[in-house]
Amino acid sequence: MGLADVVRFASRFGVNIMGMTVAEKILAKKSGLKKVSPGDLVTVAVDTVILFDNNFMTNRWREVLKVNDPDSIIVVFDHRVPAATQASATAHGIGREFVARFGIKRFHDVGYSQGIAHQLVADHGYGLPGSVLLCSDSHTCSGGVFNCIARGVGQPDIVYAACKNETWFRVGETVRYELIGKLPRAVTAKDAFLQIAGEHGDHATMNVEFGGAGMQSLSINARKTLTTMAAELSAEFATFEPDDVMLDWVRARNPAPFEAVYADADAKYAALRKVNLGILEPLVAYPDSVVNNSRPVGDAKGTKIDQAFIGSCANGTLDDLELAASILDGRRVSSKVRLIVTPASQTVYRQALKSGIIAKLIDAGAVVTPATCGACGGGHLGVLGPNETCITATTRNFKGRMGDPSAKIYMGSPATVAASAINGTITDPREFLN
Amino acid sequence: MKFQSRVWKCGDNINTDLILPIQAFYLTPAEQAPWVFRNNRPGWSEQVKPGDILIGGRNFGMGSSRPAARSLKNLGLSCLVAHSLNGLFFRNCVNFAFPAIECANVFDAFEEGDIAEVDFDAATVRNVTSDKSLAAIALPPKLLDLLKAGGIYALLEKEGAIGPKTAASG
Ligand code: SF4
Numbered sequence: 003m004g005l006a007d008v009v010r011f012a013s014r015f016g017v018n019i020m021g022m023t024v025a026e027k028i029l030a031k032k033s034g035l036k037k038v039s040p041g042d043l044v045t046v047a048v049d050t051v052i053l054f055d056n057n058f059m060t061n062r063w064r065e066v067l068k069v070n071d072p073d074s075i076i077v078v079f080d081h082r083v084p085a086a087t088q089a090s091a092t093a094h095g096i097g098r099e100f101v102a103r104f105g106i107k108r109f110h111d112v113g114y115s116q117g118i119a120h121q122l123v124a125d126h127g128y129g130l131p132g133s134v135l136l137c138s139d140s141h142t143c144s145g146g147v148f149n150c151i152a153r154g155v156g157q158p159d160i161v162y163a164a165c166k167n168e169t170w171f172r173v174g175e176t177v178r179y180e181l182i183g184k185l186p187r188a189v190t191a192k193d194a195f196l197q198i199a200g201e202h203g204d205h206a207t208m209n210v211e212f213g214g215a216g217m218q219s220l221s222i223n224a225r226k227t228l229t230t231m232a233a234e235l236s237a238e239f240a241t242f243e244p245d246d247v248m249l250d251w252v253r254a255r256n257p258a259p260f261e262a263v264y265a266d267a268d269a270k271y272a273a274l275r276k277v278n279l280g281i282l283e284p285l286v287a288y289p290d291s292v293v294n295n296s297r298p299v300g301d302a303k304g305t306k307i308d309q310a311f312i313g314s315c316a317n318g319t320l321d322d323l324e325l326a327a328s329i330l331d332g333r334r335v336s337s338k339v340r341l342i343v344t345p346a347s348q349t350v351y352r353q354a355l356k357s358g359i360i361a362k363l364i365d366a367g368a369v370v371t372p373a374t375c376g377a378c379g380g381g382h383l384g385v386l387g388p389n390e391t392c393i394t395a396t397t398r399n400f401k402g403r404m405g406d407p408s409a410k411i412y413m414g415s416p417a418t419v420a421a422s423a424i425n426g427t428i429t430d431p432r433e434f435l436n
Numbered sequence: 437m438k439f440q441s442r443v444w445k446c447g448d449n450i451n452t453d454l455i456l457p458i459q460a461f462y463l464t465p466a467e468q469a470p471w472v473f474r475n476n477r478p479g480w481s482e483q484v485k486p487g488d489i490l491i492g493g494r495n496f497g498m499g500s501s502r503p504a505a506r507s508l509k510n511l512g513l514s515c516l517v518a519h520s521l522n523g524l525f526f527r528n529c530v531n532f533a534f535p536a537i538e539c540a541n542v543f544d545a546f547e548e549g550d551i552a553e554v555d556f557d558a559a560t561v562r563n564v565t566s567d568k569s570l571a572a573i574a575l576p577p578k579l580l581d582l583l584k585a586g587g588i589y590a591l592l593e594k595e596g597a598i599g600p601k602t603a604a605s606g
Contacts, residue, residue, distance in 0.1 A: 087462065157528075
């Protein structure tokens with residue numbers, strides 16, 4: 003009897019054994035249920051809890067007196083490092099006290115292992131396949147590249163999870179993106195994301211699942227751009243199906259055991275959409291909204307810019323810096339433009355330094371900052387002034403996101419940002435890479 | 437749990453940067469509240485009276501995890517009704533004990549200034565001014581209980597897992 007027969011047989015007797023998507027399977031396993039379906043509210047065991055510097059701000063922090071399992075907790079300072087203001091320095095102090103009080107071993111203070119939390123998840127294999135990871139930052143879905151349930155939650159959620167290793171989720175429907183083909187030169191995963199966001203808009207209350215033969219042509223860093231940006235789709239969870247590239251990546255960085263999860267062949271999806279990577283072109287999101295706002299870079303061609311920024315949890319990887327450097331190599335950033343580059347972690351920074359990427363960027367006139375969120379959230383190291391225009395390879399272009407609310411923020415790939423920095427106007431990167 | 441008051445309206449895809457702008461990042465929760473919508477609707481927050489109800493469109497509260505729901509609560513709004521609520525924002529609503537509920541097409545059912553009656557137990561939204569009723573999507577009982585109990589911090593405080601509220605933490 004084949005699987006289809008089993009399903010037919012079972013459904014005749016009113017037994018629902020329709021398959022589950024990756025997200026549903028992990029949620030079922032972690033809530034101790036055989037099966038979960040869209041619409042269910044489930045209480046889930048949480049494997050990993052990440053707190054970051056903003057959590058310790060005095061206008062948010064509630065003193066924690068008990069934690070359930072200190073070894074499940076990771077503390078990261080990333081949004082404002084080194085401290086940008088007295089308030090952030092105070093938050094760092096409170097965070098260090100928390101770490102000392104509960105003996106937290108995985109602590110990323112300012113220094114050697116500093117970086118954006120979602121990049122550290124990749125650098126250190128913190129997101130184990132099949133596990134549940136929470137952080138109170140909306141781009142936590144980034145970790146879904148490692149086939150885990152990674153979710154940005156609120157401050158109260160993260161405090162609760164630290165105290166109890168438990169949380170609740172509403173199970174949503176899943177949209178599956180089947181990737182096919184291979185990206186053309188100068189076209190990146192960011193452009194693939196902008197294509198999806200432009201065509202399909204938000205995916206509120208739904209999960210996004212990526213898979214298909216085309217994922218083989220994407221590096222872990224490129225895949226991570228897709229899962230990170232899924233926050234902009236308002237997706238609940240973004241997961242990749244597992245493959246050897248990903249499994250080897252995790253095993254090389256974290257010796258802990260895990261169980262990868264594959265979608266069932268008869269999983270029920272709200273929609274199944276093909277994305278042909280081979281026919282994509284460079285896109286930009288116009289200011290103020292990420293979704294339903296993508297246009298070919300040519301439409302914005304010639305728009306004057308004051309600042310160009312490459313960084314963030316979506317585009318501060320070694321691949322991103324390398325791509326930017328390949329365009330900037332031997333060229334000069336326009337004297338009218340500030341090009342700021344912020345590696346996503348000090349590990350990425352060191353790798354870029356060793357391979358000569360940083361030298362190429364600096365020789366071209368870029369300012370390379372230490373690893374932090376920095377200008378992405380308008381916190382420090384590249385805040386925009388009134389009426390300025392910026393092109394950014396980050397996550398968000400909302401009004402006021404990077405500084406003054408009158409500033410205009412266009413968003414594109416690191417290649418588009420680097421090319422634009424050279425010309426001083428928004429530029430198709432294929433002009434420099436062919 | 438039932439609220440009746442005049443309504444304010446805002447459109448689709450209201451993001452948390454608009455509710456809690458970066459300029460207010462370092463302020464206390466009480467100081468942050470008047471910053472709601474200051475970048476897109478200057479002067480509005482000064483007109484809000486305690487108990488007023490906010491009506492939103494699609495995907496209300498999209499964006500970051502910042503405690504934007506807390507700002508709406510501290511501004512004095514009694515509750516929020518939206519066509520749909522962003523998942524992360526909704527978590528913050530429940531956890532900070534700011535009542536929020538989804539109700540299809542609620543945006544078109546109200547003019548700004550109309551009186552609304554929102555019943556969380558019955559999951560209904562009535563436009564008292566035009567005498568029209570809409571069905572809302574009931575909150576799962578567990579979450580409604582959490583809202584009524586004052587949110588997650590009240591729960592943890594009772595269990596001795598976290599310390600008391602301070603002036604700074606709000
Ligand atoms: S890099 Fe930007 S999007 Fe990513 S966590 Fe930091 S502020 Fe958020």
